[in-house]
Amino acid sequence: MGKGVKGMARETLLTLAILSALLGTVIVAQITGEGFVITLATKVAIFALAGVGLNLALGYGGLVSFGHAAFFGIGGYVTGILASHAGAGTAVTTLPFALMGSNEMLGIWPMAMLAAGAAALLIGALSLRTSGVYFIMVTLAFAQMLFYFAISWPRYGGEDGLSFYVRNSFPGLNTLVPVQYFAICMALLVLALILSAALVRSRFGLALQAARQNEQRAAAVGIRPYALRLVAFVISGMITGLAGSLYADLNRFVSPAMMSWHMSGEIMVFVILGGVGRLAGPVAGAAVFILLEHLLGGVSEYWKALLGLLLLAIVLFAPGGLIGLVLRRDRHV
Amino acid sequence: MVLFIEQALNGLQYGMMLFLMAAGLTLVFGVMGLINLAHGSLYMVGAFACAWVAAATGSFFLGLVASLVAAAVAGALVEVVVIRRLYHRDHLDQVLATFALILVFSEGTRWLFGSFPLYLTLPPVLSGAVMLPGGLQYPLFRLAIIGIGAVVALGLFFLINRTRLGIRIRAGEADREMIAALGVNIERLYTIVFALGAALAGLAGALVGTIQSVQVGMGEPVLILAFVVIIIGGIGSIKGALIGALLVGMTDVLGKALLPGLFARVMVGSDAATVGSALASMLIYILMALVLLVRPQGLYGQRG
Amino acid sequence: MSDAVLRLSHLRKSFGSLVATDDVSLDLRRGEVHALIGPNGAGKSTLIKQITGELRQDAGTIAFEGERIDSLDTAARARRGLARSFQVSSVIPAFTVLQNVMLAVLGAGGGVYRFLRPALRAPGLTEPARFHAEQVGLADRLTTRAAALSHGERRRLELAMALALRPRALLLDEPMAGLGLEGARHLTTLLSDLRHQAPILLVEHDMDAVFALADRISVLVYGRIIATGTVAEIRANAEVRRSYLGEGA
Numbered sequence: 001m002g003k004g005v006k007g008m009a010r011e012t013l014l015t016l017a018i019l020s021a022l023l024g025t026v027i028v029a030q031i032t033g034e035g036f037v038i039t040l041a042t043k044v045a046i047f048a049l050a051g052v053g054l055n056l057a058l059g060y061g062g063l064v065s066f067g068h069a070a071f072f073g074i075g076g077y078v079t080g081i082l083a084s085h086a087g088a089g090t091a092v093t094t095l096p097f098a099l100m101g102s103n104e105m106l107g108i109w110p111m112a113m114l115a116a117g118a119a120a121l122l123i124g125a126l127s128l129r130t131s132g133v134y135f136i137m138v139t140l141a142f143a144q145m146l147f148y149f150a151i152s153w154p155r156y157g158g159e160d161g162l163s164f165y166v167r168n169s170f171p172g173l174n175t176l177v178p179v180q181y182f183a184i185c186m187a188l189l190v191l192a193l194i195l196s197a198a199l200v201r202s203r204f205g206l207a208l209q210a211a212r213q214n215e216q217r218a219a220a221v222g223i224r225p226y227a228l229r230l231v232a233f234v235i236s237g238m239i240t241g242l243a244g245s246l247y248a249d250l251n252r253f254v255s256p257a258m259m260s261w262h263m264s265g266e267i268m269v270f271v272i273l274g275g276v277g278r279l280a281g282p283v284a285g286a287a288v289f290i291l292l293e294h295l296l297g298g299v300s301e302y303w304k305a306l307l308g309l310l311l312l313a314i315v316l317f318a319p320g321g322l323i324g325l326v327l328r329r330d331r332h333v
Numbered sequence: 334m335v336l337f338i339e340q341a342l343n344g345l346q347y348g349m350m351l352f353l354m355a356a357g358l359t360l361v362f363g364v365m366g367l368i369n370l371a372h373g374s375l376y377m378v379g380a381f382a383c384a385w386v387a388a389a390t391g392s393f394f395l396g397l398v399a400s401l402v403a404a405a406v407a408g409a410l411v412e413v414v415v416i417r418r419l420y421h422r423d424h425l426d427q428v429l430a431t432f433a434l435i436l437v438f439s440e441g442t443r444w445l446f447g448s449f450p451l452y453l454t455l456p457p458v459l460s461g462a463v464m465l466p467g468g469l470q471y472p473l474f475r476l477a478i479i480g481i482g483a484v485v486a487l488g489l490f491f492l493i494n495r496t497r498l499g500i501r502i503r504a505g506e507a508d509r510e511m512i513a514a515l516g517v518n519i520e521r522l523y524t525i526v527f528a529l530g531a532a533l534a535g536l537a538g539a540l541v542g543t544i545q546s547v548q549v550g551m552g553e554p555v556l557i558l559a560f561v562v563i564i565i566g567g568i569g570s571i572k573g574a575l576i577g578a579l580l581v582g583m584t585d586v587l588g589k590a591l592l593p594g595l596f597a598r599v600m601v602g603s604d605a606a607t608v609g610s611a612l613a614s615m616l617i618y619i620l621m622a623l624v625l626l627v628r629p630q631g632l633y634g635q636r637g
Numbered sequence: 638m639s640d641a642v643l644r645l646s647h648l649r650k651s652f653g654s655l656v657a658t659d660d661v662s663l664d665l666r667r668g669e670v671h672a673l674i675g676p677n678g679a680g681k682s683t684l685i686k687q688i689t690g691e692l693r694q695d696a697g698t699i700a701f702e703g704e705r706i707d708s709l710d711t712a713a714r715a716r717r718g719l720a721r722s723f724q725v726s727s728v729i730p731a732f733t734v735l736q737n738v739m740l741a742v743l744g745a746g747g748g749v750y751r752f753l754r755p756a757l758r759a760p761g762l763t764e765p766a767r768f769h770a771e772q773v774g775l776a777d778r779l780t781t782r783a784a785a786l787s788h789g790e791r792r793r794l795e796l797a798m799a800l801a802l803r804p805r806a807l808l809l810d811e812p813m814a815g816l817g818l819e820g821a822r823h824l825t826t827l828l829s830d831l832r833h834q835a836p837i838l839l840v841e842h843d844m845d846a847v848f849a850l851a852d853r854i855s856v857l858v859y860g861r862i863i864a865t866g867t868v869a870e871i872r873a874n875a876e877v878r879r880s881y882l883g884e885g886a
Contacts, residue, residue, distance in 0.1 A: 201756060209732075221743075
């Protein structure tokens with residue numbers, strides 16, 4: 001919002017270029033038969049999706065949530081729980097109504113998003129009573145609460161996590177074929193990008209960004225930031241929850257680690273590495289993160305120290321993230 | 334009853350530990366307006382320094398001194414090299430940079446000391462148990478931790494309220510430009526405050542490392558608990574940190590000790606104990622949520 | 638009086654031992670420019686903040702169009718048509734002029750929760766926004782970012798945002814501040830016409846503008862209103878001359 005028409009077009013082009021690069025990588029890998037690369041690319045698409053979710057709250061709403069792993073994990077657990085009950089042929093619960101397991105992605109996704117959205121509504125309603133440093137700590141703490149809950153709740157694996165043996169299914173596709181599963185993840189990522197591009201330009205997006213930049217001004221023209229931010233936080237949590245569902249299916253395994261604060265930090269890193277409030281920021285960020293993990297991981301088992309130094313360099317010297325570097329503009333509006 | 338007293342003492346000890354962590358964090362928040370995720374790394378540095386020096390010299394007490402020194406030095410170094418550049422940045426940059434510092438610290442420590450936990454042995458003076466009134470045997474070292482926490486709390490209150498450094502710190506919380514105008518070297522003040530907070534975190538790490546074990550990543554769960562303490566107590570308030578830490582410590586320990594049994598008594602079925610223990614693990618966060626509902630700025634917070 | 642659009646009755650606000658607003662009663666009538674003057678630190682901004690709802694008074698009441706608005710928050714008061722400009726220009730720097738005014742149109746009309754359609758393609762927003770931007774003479778700056786505007790243009794943008802709220806009353810906090818002679822004259826003409834659209838409570842230091850515009854003047858000193866009256870009455874008031882206009886008695 002607010003960028004000149006030319007700037008917007010350039011960012012759209014860059015978004016398309018980044019997505020094409022991801023797609024191109026997979027096509028080449030499919031031809032040369034490198035299944036491992038396809039899995040990596042799938043991971044990029046999923047993490048990018050999680051980041052697109054966070055970017056809505058963080059980049060456009062200015063809500064520095066350090067608790068998005070909670071929504072990622074909830075999406076994952078809903079998927080794992082439904083799939084494991086479907087595998088065993090048992091009901092998840094019979095009260096207040098009978099809920100059977102499911103191994104249909106089209107049924108699982110809405111459930112995952114609903115659950116993540118409900119959690120975001122609760123956590124957001126409380127956290128948004130605070131701001132600034134408090135907000136960061138409160139979201140972090142609530143995510144940690146769910147993390148400990150997942151650890152201490154033995155029915156679905158507790159600390160060990162929960163495996164399910166068959167990837168959930170999607171009509172007309174064989175989800176176990178890597179490239180087909182990638183296609184699903186990629187399609188959802190593109191949908192989420194289109195959705196967030198629309199959101200940002202909508203009335204809602206206009207008001208949300210105004211509230212971020214000048215809360216007093218927004219209130220003076222009759223706009224209440226609290227409700228606006230809560231809605232953004234819920235949508236954000238739902239998208240990240242969907243990513244969690246896809247991640248669970250990718251690994252056919254969920255564990256409390258999906259909710260750990262490291263995960264929250266990483267989702268945030270995807271966004272910031274790419275460029276806060278840039279449409280394709282999370283995609284670029286996730287791609288670079290996975291690439292670094294892969295390359296540096298080969299150099300040293302202590303690769304995360306190198307990652308840390310790189311992040312430090314970006315914060316100190318390139319605060320606009322990668323996209324900011326490419327577009328050579330100030331940090332997004 | 335004896336069990337209850339024992340658990341209450343454990344809660345007190347745990348609370349004092351959290352206070353050592355939270356005090357430094359809350360000072361740094363209050364004075365510099367900085368959120369420092371790497372505070373847990375300084376806790377870890379203290380623990381490793383203690384373990385290493387104690388093993389090399391055979392003296393646990395030298396180890397404790399080393400934990401203070403090493404964490405303070407590491408803190409000052411980090412402040413000068415990285416943190417100083419972040420004061421004028423937004424919280425997002427602070428979060429990312431200090432998150433990056435955690436990665437560097439954790440992996441660096443793993444590279445130096447390996448992934449296996451280290452253990453500390455208590456000197457004879459501090460080991461063993463004491464008999465408390467009522468026939469309760471309680472570990473001397475845990476009592477010592479409670480004592481150290483109390484001494485640090487008193488020392489901090491004295492420092493903040495009675496010394497020149499304290500006056501500057503309070504002035505810094507109120508108005509940053511003012512203390513610069515008073516001719517205080519603000520850069521040095523910040524480094525000192527940061528190093529002081531780091532030293533307390535390092536001490537906490539060494540003490541907890543002695544009870545449990547010393548390993549990479551040990552600081553992070555404690556860091557998040559310290560955040561909860563600060564949210565409850567209110568940013569920038571040492572008193573809030575103390576009250577918050579004791580509340581969190583007590584709630585957590587007593588909840589985990591009592592809730593599973595309580596649920597087993599009132600609920601039928603095999604799930605009762607697991608419901609109780611799952612709930613107990615969430616108790617302090619529920620406490621935090623309640624405080625947020627009633628007083629979003631924390632019990633002793635200034636903003637309202 | 639039945640034609641009071643905004644009525645403050647016995648407002649009181651203190652910060653610790655400092656009484657910032659001391660039993661202030663004031664009304665703003667239909668069709669008038671009511672200037673609020675007083676030395677720095679007299680509590681003018683504190684009073685404005687109580688009217689907008691950024692601060693809550695300790696005692697006293699505020700009525701707007703006959704209804705008590707004490708329990709409403711800032712956003713709700715704004716939606717009722719209590720529009721303001723800020724002492725220090727407060728706009729959304731990264732938004733264009735058009736987007737800034739659209740924001741005000743959006744706030745006034747509700748409808749914030751529309752997620753998909755681009756706001757820039759909603760004539761319900763853009764048309765009124767264009768109209769109000771033209772009203773203040775910013776027609777040729779619609780696509781300029783607010784950050785790139787001159788000081789005077791930014792003041793006019795603020796006014797356009799206030800007008801876009803379809804105001805029933807305008808609270809203008811030092812709108813002339815920092816404007817050159819030409820700019821101040823321009824704004825004076827504009828405000829003079831606006832009083833019939835919505836009465837204006839004008840906080841201003843520029844006495845030329847005050848005397849040119851005001852129908853009535855209230856003088857605030859140390860949190861108290863020491864006089865209210867027409868321009869002539871205030872000019873003639875000995876206490877005002879002593880304590881504010883700075884003339885020796």
